[in-house]
Amino acid sequence: MTKEISPKELRSWLLDDHELALVDVREEGVFGADGHLLFAICLPMSRLELDILSLIPRKSVRMVLCDGGDGLAKKAADKLRAWGYSDLSILSGGVPGWAAAGNVIFRGVNVPSKAFGEFIEIESRTPNISAVELKEAMDNDENIVVLDSRPFNEYNRMNIPSAIDCPGAELVYRAFDLVDDEKQKIIVNCAGRTRSIIGAQSLINAGVPNQVVALRNGTMGWALEGFPLETGSDRTFSNISQKGMESALVYADRVAQRFGVEEITTDLLQKWQKQKNIKSLFLLDVRNPDEYEEGHLPGSISAPGGQLVQATDKWAGVLKGYLILIDDNGVRATMTASWLKQMGWPNVFVLRNALNEFELEKGFPQLPQIVLDNESIVSIKPKSLLKSLNQGLVTVVDVATSLEYKASHIPGSWWAIRSRLEETLSSIPGNGGLVFTSSDGTLAAYAAADALLLTDRDVKLLEGGTGSWRSMSFPEKSGFENMADINNDIQYKAYDHDDNVETHMEEYLSWETGLVEQVERDGTAHFKYFPS
Structure with a gap:
């Protein structure tokens, strides 16, 4: 039986020097709407097999499981123990018990990173301008350049007119080549606040000679003023020049000195890798994903630096674990490390000559997963499924995210959440077979295995998932229909809502600016400010 831990004891663990998941x-x-502990990572039961090994690689690490006080953590503990995780505890009373003990709960996702951005703006006094001021500068043809610090897919969806895409870790690396002269004013924006603040302050910390400001409230602030956004833009950086590289190395060295960024050798890394039973190691390649795809260190994961700072809990699930940052020349790794150190991560290191001493892998390798016993799961090809649907023999159950389902799904299918199939499967009509699908079929395979234990109906798996159906140009539908469950599987961004988008933007921005006060009351964060 898994032991329970009191809120008081868990608080002491959060404040000690040992690793903790x-x-x-x-x-x-649910995690975002109902609230959670500040440093809890969201690892839903639906995705436990898919994500546990990459987020929590060391099976002997201290792990505390949280839920809504409803017994879900006990179910997770049983699975984790069967997979070899040995030091498990369950928070007594779950998140409600934590709150009842007088502790703070936080709503939203990626909260430590978001709160950290607000902390930096206050402590560093990061300069900013409003959307109105930026629009006036544009209208007056002032000497400015707008750098959008989001990944290209976010930028391409919507961006401020004239903005150039340059994700966060690329800013210092590419700054010299992206500005016309030292008198040109640099405005850094993102969707909301965090990446604008961190991006602008990165350039300031590096000593870029230009005036640098963050766009207050990002594209949301721009949209709330009624200014138009572009869609489908493709302005981005080109290959770095020799002078650009020389400048970036000087900037990075300056930041390394100020923030005490440490390098390690491959020999030391290999020594630590032999200590995998006492250290949780995360090898994180902070370059742009296309560079990672062209060649990366075996065992490393693509974690673009700007996004790693923005959502650290997406890549590293162990507090006080060892974050080993990788790039080709140290600039982007150094900039990323400087922020993680300020965020309170004590074991952050840049791997020296990371890509020069190993044979590199290409592509995007599949992350490690708990192996599923597929022998009892029967697959069906898209063409056969189409025939069965036309004959009314089967019903499709789609366990992709609700937004993926809304964007496109097989006509007549039902949407469900994998972790709640026990409650919802009986509500799916018909007596025929069930065919499970998801975007690529991976999550659907686990859901199908679950369903075999929950229903007497014939269960099959769509081979290749909905992607394979789409590749055949078979019919698709969009929108929310045939919903077997509440669509609270993921946290929706303001832009994801169909109605009242402006209200959602305002609520989000208000939430973000209010985090610092909550963090101060919580008392478990270790944010640091390094005076210049």
């Missing part, structure tokens, strides 16, 4: 196993939408 604090895992909330509720679905992300």
